[in-house]
């Protein structure tokens with residue numbers, strides 16, 4: 293079965309969830325008004341979005357205990373192109389925090405004014421692909437999930453939401469001069485969470501005292517996020533109980549791709565991606581034991 297035909301629609305070169313947004317809404321975002329104080333988390337899916345949403349939220353809210361304790365991440369840092377909770381984005385109080393998987397060419401025009409801040413999180417694409425494949429267990433039934441081999445072909449061909457990983461990352465990076473943007477990798481966050489939180493704070497112009505910083509780092513570890521129902525997307529498991537014992541926060545590590553890809557599949561991936569990845573500036577690591 294071709295899932296992309298059932299659940300996704302293609303618009304201006306990108307795929308979107310047909311149950312969650314429309315082409316008209318995507319088009320309207322071009323004119324979405326940006327404020328200086330807006331902060332956007334930009335990611336290709338499965339690159340650490342929920343993690344960064346939580347860190348941002350902790351920096352802006354929880355660390356300071358200002359009353360957002362019981363709000364889930366998707367409300368605190370909602371999706372621009374998927375307004376899941378029908379929020380009034382235009383009139384939200386500042387600072388507005390948003391997440392998006394929009395490719396560069398579909399983002400609000402105003403964002404290129406360099407006023408708002410953009411945090412781009414990249415992750416090594418083999419882990420992205422494997423995480424993506426397992427994510428299907430949360431949204432599709434067993435019969436609907438393609439074999440890994442089929443998913444691999446689709447991923448390499450860019451026939452997944454929102455588009456090809458290479459195009460997505462490459463476009464955002466090649467247009468970096470148009471944005472006030474911080475690039476950070478999942479791998480550096482995993483290897484040095486405290487350093488990464490500090491880096492994000494510095495970019496945001498936020499100075500946290502040591503105690504608050506400790507709290508942010510502590511609450512952003514995989515182990516703590518996994519049991520934090522505000523940050524672990526457990527509601528997805530409840531909303532769509534497709535398979536038992538499947539969690540949004542799954543492994544949370546570097547190199548899990550080795551547990552899914554065969555040697556032949558890994559070589560196929562390398563042949564399609566590795567040469568082209570040389571143009572990207574990111575220092576990905578492919579195993580948790582490698583130094584960053």
Ligand code: A3P
Nearest residue numbers: 338339340341342343423513514541542543544
């Ligand atoms: P895995 O499926 O490899 O475990 P996204 O939020 O962009 O969809 O990314 C989801 C991936 O980020 C999942 O990867 C998830 O486990 C991982 N993740 C979320 N929070 C994390 C954390 N605190 N530390 C490490 N990985 C985390």
